[in-house]
Amino acid sequence: MTDVANAIVLLTNFVIVPGVAYGSQLALGALGVTLVFGILRFANFAHGDVMAFGTMVALLTTWWFQGMGVGIAPLPTALIALPFGIVAAVAFNLSADRVVFRFYRRRKSPPVILLIASVGVMFALQGIVRFIIGPDDRRLADGARFIIKASEFKAATGLKEGLAIKLSQGLTVVVTAIAVTALFWFLHRTRAGKAMRAYSDNEDLALLSGVSPDRVVLYAWLIAGTLAAVAGTMYGIDKSFKPFTYFQLLLPIFASAILGGIGHPIGAVVGGFIVALSETAVTYAYKKFLRYLLPESWEPSGLMQLLSTDYKLAISFVILVVVLLVRPTGIFRGRVLS
């Protein structure tokens, strides 16, 4: 029996806990992408860099607070700097819309034009972020490191395998839960949220019913910016902040949004968790896990790893391509515009 418990703890420690934390971050990112897609009908290639921009401002504010000796130990200082990051990301999104996207929207340009314009925004924003803070890897986390330490867990349960949960992982999940709940409450319970859903579902009908398109678009950018800053900062606290990594996050984020059904908020959350968990599950070496469960004579000789960890990024895309082929609408039947 202890062998089974050991195996479960082992899997939880190395696959489920990191997967759930990463999944929360992807879910937040994918929600932003999916909302912009639902309202403005284009895939925003600048979203990863908006995340980097928001995180950068949060990081600068964190340094400022740390310099003044302000903190909320044991929680990381970045958490109270987060509102500044949110304001910055929202301000960027709104000005990008005012300067770039509004023009094409008013002319009713095809979505592809907006997509290419977002590539231009992406270039400029990458330049801005690197210009201000440089391309290096930086740490955002301070305060306590763990909620549960592996050694404490071992002592408490008497098992051979330890379970460690980092504070950053716990925080990520909590913050994501709050953000997602607030978003769904907004979308389903408020007038503005209902207007957004109506607009996303059928633009003409919503306009006929008196929904203001400018207002809806404003909300979409506002929420997308907020989610981007939160996702970026949580990722930064959990791992580290490096502008290039945030650009690369765009790939699994797109995969999550499409997997769940683009334009569909619940889909984005589910997609995020599926992508993250399969990334950790497929690249985990199951040798030790199987040793606990199988009789001794069956012990596997290899690492029992499906793919090396170098292929992490590739996995989300294999999932994406398979989904696109088998069920192009995604799990939750997102919109399929021609």
Added chain:
Amino acid sequence: MTPKLRTPTLFAVMALLLAAVGVGQSWVVSLSILNLCLISAIMALGLNMQWGYAGLLNVGVMGFAALGGLAGVLVSEAPVGEAWAAGGDGLGFALLIVVGVALLIVLLRRFLRKGPLRTAATALLLVAGFFLARKFFDPAVESIERIDSTTTGYLGGAGLPIILSWAVGGLLAAGAAWLIGKVALGLRTDYFAIATLGIAEIVITVIKNEDWLGRGVKNVTGLDRPVPYEIDLQASPWFLDLVQWLGTDAIAGSSIFVKLCYAVLFALVLIAVVWLAERALNSPWGRMMRAIRDNEDAAAAMGKDVTRRHMQIFVLGAAVMGIAGAMLTTLDGQFTPGSYQPLRFTFLVWVMVIVGGSGNNWGAVLGGFLIWFLWVEAEPAAFWLMDAITAGLPEDNTLRAHLLDSAAYMRLIVIGLILLVVMRFSPRGIIPERRGR
């Protein structure tokens, strides 16, 4: 200005810009920019075929360029006999299994009707094939990578002149494009974009991690060269005579001579590609492509096979990108998978096509020249600008130091702004597509 005069004038301006760099900085710098301009122009032509002629939003240029680059290694490096002996059989066996399983799946899907049984059988075959192939693949790879891993540790190439890799790179990229097209071409535009972005990333990951193939991130350096080496030139009497007659010194002269040789080779390829592309665009085939791009349904109603034509142009465009990728590896003299980044190899090429004028071959060429020129020259320009702005501050001022350090990133802002400004005020590019033929 009449459209007829516009194109030559713009290219003359471009030539003047390059000449200005030659006079102002140095001719070596100017020629190295020119060489990369030529390669960029070919890459942009490839993307222009896909996007400009046919409206395929391919965001995976990087993958095809990298496959072309890989061809440089596979063609020119000497074969490693020991590695072949150690792992060649295992690899061959694994390859046979993969091909066999793929054939089985194709057959199965042809004979079984759509339903849960077919899905289950396909999945089962895939999983079984994966593990069976890994059984032979893993030990073979291990023994290959163990052989002299500091210098080789891979299978090596064919030991042929590297110039052949330009054609091989094109073929390799075309083959990959065929496979990718089979999977992705049915998707709608933005899904196709995201899928190709991901597939390019997968291609790079594979090249980076499969050390037996092209040494991965350990890089292959000192590749074969299609032009003479500077040191040989400096030792050969005819070259010394030439330099003396021109009145320059041998070291600078040899460097310029080598770069000129590359420029001539690249220019020949560019001229050939432009000539073929222009012929194709102005033929009935080109008209059909534009018709499909502008209205797929109408073209299909006229009996055009839209899917097949899309596949055709996707493969052709990818081949051109592969050729450019192989040329780039040849120019660099090394293959470094770590240097392939989507920003430089995919999105920058996109900016070239959009700014130059999608659908117009001359536009793509000019875009390739202009954007590469700006990409390189934005850095010294920004440095000079920052230096001028902060000239009043003392040398050790933090702000001044930071601004001068960060000047390199101005190029990203410049390229982004150029793309946005051109899209806004000249949406069809600097040399727009000619309509109504």
